[in-house]
Amino acid sequence: MTEITPILMPKWGLSMQEGKLTDWHIKEGDEVSVGDEIMDVETDKITNVVEAADGGTVRRIVGTAGEVYPVRALLAVMAPSSVSDADIEAYVNAYEMPANDTEDEDTGPAYHFVDLPVGKIRYSEQTGDKADQTPIVLIHGFGGDLDNWLFNIDALAEHAPVYAIDLPGHGQSVKSVDPQDPAIFTQTLLDFMDHCDITRAHLVGHSMGGLVAGATALDHPDRVASLTLICSAGLGEDINADYIDGFVNATGRKDLKPVLTHLFYNQSLVSRAMVQDLLKYKRLDGVQDFLTKLSAAAFNAGKQARIIADDLAALDLPITVIWGENDAIIPASHAENLKRVTPHVLGSAGHMVQMEHAGEVNKIIASAIS
Amino acid sequence: MARIISMKDAVNEALDQEMSRDPTVIMMGEDIVGGSGAPGEDDAWGGVLGVSKGLYHKHPNQMLDTPLSESAYVGAAIGAATAGLRPVAELMFVDFIGVCLDQVFNQAAKFRYMFGGKAETPVVIRAMCGAGFRAAAQHSQMLTPLFTHIPGLKVVCPSNAYDTKGLLIQSIRDNDPVIFLEHKNLYASTCDVPEEPYTIPFGEANIVREGGDVTIVTYGQMVQRAEQAADMLKKDGIEAEIIDLRTLSPIDMDTVLESVEMTGRLVCVDEANPRCSIAADISANVAQDGFDDLKAPIQMVTAPHSPVPFSPSLEDIYIPSAQSIADAARKTMEG
Numbered sequence: 232m233t234e235i236t237p238i239l240m241p242k243w244g245l246s247m248q249e250g251k252l253t254d255w256h257i258k259e260g261d262e263v264s265v266g267d268e269i270m271d272v273e274t275d276k277i278t279n280v281v282e283a284a285d286g287g288t289v290r291r292i293v294g295t296a297g298e299v300y301p302v303r304a305l306l307a308v309m310a311p312s313s314v315s316d317a318d319i320e321a322y323v324n325a326y327e328m329p330a331n332d333t334e335d336e337d338t339g340p341a342y343h344f345v346d347l348p349v350g351k352i353r354y355s356e357q358t359g360d361k362a363d364q365t366p367i368v369l370i371h372g373f374g375g376d377l378d379n380w381l382f383n384i385d386a387l388a389e390h391a392p393v394y395a396i397d398l399p400g401h402g403q404s405v406k407s408v409d410p411q412d413p414a415i416f417t418q419t420l421l422d423f424m425d426h427c428d429i430t431r432a433h434l435v436g437h438s439m440g441g442l443v444a445g446a447t448a449l450d451h452p453d454r455v456a457s458l459t460l461i462c463s464a465g466l467g468e469d470i471n472a473d474y475i476d477g478f479v480n481a482t483g484r485k486d487l488k489p490v491l492t493h494l495f496y497n498q499s500l501v502s503r504a505m506v507q508d509l510l511k512y513k514r515l516d517g518v519q520d521f522l523t524k525l526s527a528a529a530f531n532a533g534k535q536a537r538i539i540a541d542d543l544a545a546l547d548l549p550i551t552v553i554w555g556e557n558d559a560i561i562p563a564s565h566a567e568n569l570k571r572v573t574p575h576v577l578g579s580a581g582h583m584v585q586m587e588h589a590g591e592v593n594k595i596i597a598s599a600i601s
Numbered sequence: 602m603a604r605i606i607s608m609k610d611a612v613n614e615a616l617d618q619e620m621s622r623d624p625t626v627i628m629m630g631e632d633i634v635g636g637s638g639a640p641g642e643d644d645a646w647g648g649v650l651g652v653s654k655g656l657y658h659k660h661p662n663q664m665l666d667t668p669l670s671e672s673a674y675v676g677a678a679i680g681a682a683t684a685g686l687r688p689v690a691e692l693m694f695v696d697f698i699g700v701c702l703d704q705v706f707n708q709a710a711k712f713r714y715m716f717g718g719k720a721e722t723p724v725v726i727r728a729m730c731g732a733g734f735r736a737a738a739q740h741s742q743m744l745t746p747l748f749t750h751i752p753g754l755k756v757v758c759p760s761n762a763y764d765t766k767g768l769l770i771q772s773i774r775d776n777d778p779v780i781f782l783e784h785k786n787l788y789a790s791t792c793d794v795p796e797e798p799y800t801i802p803f804g805e806a807n808i809v810r811e812g813g814d815v816t817i818v819t820y821g822q823m824v825q826r827a828e829q830a831a832d833m834l835k836k837d838g839i840e841a842e843i844i845d846l847r848t849l850s851p852i853d854m855d856t857v858l859e860s861v862e863m864t865g866r867l868v869c870v871d872e873a874n875p876r877c878s879i880a881a882d883i884s885a886n887v888a889q890d891g892f893d894d895l896k897a898p899i900q901m902v903t904a905p906h907s908p909v910p911f912s913p914s915l916e917d918i919y920i921p922s923a924q925s926i927a928d929a930a931r932k933t934m935e936g
Binding site: 482484 | 603763767795797798799800801802805808811
């Protein structure tokens with residue numbers, strides 16, 4: 232019954248154990264293509280539209296809108312018309328619904344901490360069935376953390392082991408670091424890969440993380456199997472300096488929330504929990520000083536300080552560029568600056584395109600690494 | 602990294618980290634180190650409920666066990682603060698403030714004003730507050746209104762472990778006298794708390810839950826009860842917004858008024874006695890500055906105007922319940 236494709240309650244981050252299926256966008260009999268919106272899911276942290284990771288015909292809707300389901304519960308089934316209704320019925324009946332109180336974290340990402348020369352670094356690791364594949368390493372942007380990949384880690388782990396790190400100064404990694412040292416991020420990335428015995432990786436970087444990935448590839452091309460740059464820094468000099476300054480200087484909910492709306496096309500995605508989590512990060516000792524110094528080092532008179540587009544174009548390495556068409560932080564026109572690469576510019580998406588159109592982005596990354 | 606710890610451990614960690622960071626941070630109080638009858642440092646009590654347990658080993662020169670004389674050591678702490686230290690005086694139960702109130706409200710609270718802004722008094726007075734501990738009328742009061750009334754004092758009363766650590770570190774670094782009230786019934790409550798030091802600014806309320814139908818404003822132990830009430834209301838389709846004030850002085854009236862502008866309905870919940878309470882203060886402010894937004898009379902849910910009873914069954918009735926909060930919210934929805 233391999234032609235049967237289940238639609239499951241997604242797992243967004245380590246802490247998610249259940250989600251509320253708030254609404255269906257599909258019904259039985261619909262033809263679904265990759266990237267189509269199929270359902271709305273709400274958790275205590277975030278509400279988002281789930282996009283189809285696979286295409287097919289919806290044969291059975293199992294989940295009821297308004298109900299809460301554990302992670303990986305079967306919500307719908309897709310299959311071609313050649314599969315009989317009896318087989319669909321058998322599949323649904325045989326599907327083992329996960330228990331609600333899942334202590335079992337085997338399949339979910341796990342947070343780890345490692346002491347590297349720079350200090351303590353947090354990362355997550357998720358290895359599915361494809362442990363033998365070249366791993367993917369996800370690198371977040373300025374002020375971000377590994378939870379920026381909430382909607383990507385689970386899906387990408389179907390293709391290769393997935394690692395995501397908190398860069399120094401970010402998330403739950405060491406804060407007492409000097410961001411004026413330009414090698415701090417690339418050296419940490421290499422040290423991290425050594426620690427995890429990753430000789431070569433597919434580097435996927437978002438925003439400033441794209442610049443970190445690109446700079447690592449330029450200095451150590453032997454360690455990089457491919458590059459995927461999402462709304463990446465380093466491809467042109469424009470940057471929304473108001474956003475950077477606003478983010479660095481915001482001290483409370485009221486000044487941070489309006490700044491964060493610039494990150495999204497669908498600004499309702501900026502939830503109270505998202506603002507709270509960022510405030511918690513910004514209020515840790517050392518973070519304010521770190522972000523101030525980092526923005527001074529990375530941006531010069533409202534322009535990006537380091538451009539590596541031409542150097543990357545000359546590099547003999549598969550490169551994929553993804554952008555949100557409505558990116559208000561780094562303009563989508565930068566996607567054209569990396570000669571020889573045809574970019575994927577996704578409509579109705581802002582700077583956090585990997586969250587807003589996770590399904591499409593996951594598909595592009597999956598095909599880029601295969 | 603964040604891990605789940607109790608509010609009691611959050612207090613301990615904040616004190617530990619601040620004493621490590623800054624040698625001028627000191628602790629004074631009764632039984633905070635050894636305690637009467639303890640054979641030595643190794644069996645230290647660490648305060649009447651063990652909040653400062655283990656700290657003396659790490660900071661032997663920064664912790665002073667005092668005689669049973671609040672008027673002496675609270676006064677000494679305030680004097681030391683004016684002379685360059687950052688003392689944290691532990692009053693044990695806030696109900697004992699009576700014997701040292703002059704030092705607090707007539708001295709510490711006045712120095713900055715009376716010395717032309719040139720004097721700083723960075724002292725923190727920590728104390729346990731609140732009812733529900735079967736400790737009777739002299740060890741159970743919620744005296745937040747008493748301190749909030751006095752200009753020159755900052756008043757903090759956190760509802761969870763995360764806020765406790767950030768607000769206590771902020772209190773220690775603040776250059777004014779801070780009354781830091783820890784609800785003893787919350788010491789065992791747990792949540793995610795980062796290991797690193799962090800601060801939460803004063804005068805910033807936390808929106809615990811968003812909802813468009815009715816605003817519930819409270820602080821301290823009553824936040825949990827308000828959340829239980831919101832769960833009850835949700836079953837009836839009523840979405841309550843819960844605002845945790847976190848600090849009573851300064852107070853974040855903007856967040857309250859903005860919420861009432863949206864909901865048009867307000868329930869003020871306070872574990873303190875009703876007359877001249879935080880609930881009464883919030884109600885008066887909203888009646889003055891948000892009157893046009895109100896769709897129904899403001900409701901107050903407080904303890905009765907009586908001392909805290911010693912009888913357990915009476916004490917349970919004395920403390921505002923989730924049911925009474927939900928009932929008050931429903932009352933604002935009538936008509």
